Amino acid sequence: MNNQKKNPLVNPASQVKPIHALIDLSIFLSVMFLIREVHIEQIGFWGNGLLRSISTVGVATFLLYYRKQSWRDIGLIKPDNIWRMLGIAGITFISTIVCIILYEIISSGPEETTGVVEEITRVVEKSLAFQIFIVIIIWTESLLEELQDRGFSLNRFESLFGNKLISTILAVLIQAVIFGFRHSYDLSDRSITTGMIGLVFGIVYVVSGRNLWPLIIAHVILNSMSIQNHL
Structure with missing residues (x-):
């Protein structure tokens, strides 16, 4: 009988052998960062971002298929309850905004917080008039x-470290650091706030049952708020 204690936060379907996880991560991260060196001026900020993401997800899809897995195994499934999904998305979005505002207060002082709130309001109002193809790109x-x-x-990363609670914690932290770093490539306010977003999203993903749709909805809202800086 196997008496090894399992980590209740780990999705067993997502687990692969550590050596296979290492190989997959080496390929995946190499593509993720190397593709950023490709920049096509004509398609702009969002077009280049979309090209990079399509390339990286394409590689990830192949690796999943090679390991006899699919995106369903790691969270791209229909939610059991749509209201719960929307509730989690709302909590994720609000938690992210609160973390960003707290960071602004700590790093810049309370006088800068009003500017953050005004920026959020202005972007939300402006987003209503966006062209449909921009909205499709955002989604x-x-x-x-x-x-x-x-x-x-x-x-x-979780598979790399083994089926333990500490492996889940490390995986959440590492993916947040990578998420922040690849959006800025330096230790700037942008990389820190983006890393905070990745941390909140990672925690919500694990503790809420590993369904990706609430995070996708929250991510859509956040991207819609930031797009005016790149048009």
Whole structure:
């Protein structure tokens, strides 16, 4: 009888052998960072971001298929309850905004917080007039980032460290650091706040049952709020 204590936060379907996780992560992360060196001026910020995400998720899809897995195994499944899904998405979004505002207070002082709130309001109002193809890009990019960061990356790091609670904690932290770093490539306010987003999303993904759809919805809202800076 196997008396080894299992980590209740780990999704058994996502687990692969540590050596296989190491190989998969080596390939996946190499593509993720090397593809960032490709920049096509004509398609702009979001177009290049979409191209990079499609390439990275394409590699992740192949690796999952090779390991006899699918995206369903790591969270791309229909939620059991749509209201619960929307509730988790709302909690994720609000928690993220609160963390960002707290960081602004700590790093810049309370006088800067009003500017953050005004920026959120202005972007939300402006987003109503966006062209439909920009909205499609936002939704697609949000989906792809959740697949590659919370879906593939977090689960593979977890498999790399073994079926223990500490492995889940490390996986959540590492994917958040990578998520923040690849959005800025330095230790800036952007990389820190993006890393905080990755941390909140990673925690919610694990503790809420590993369904990616609430995170995708919250990610869509956050990306919609930031898009005006890149048009």
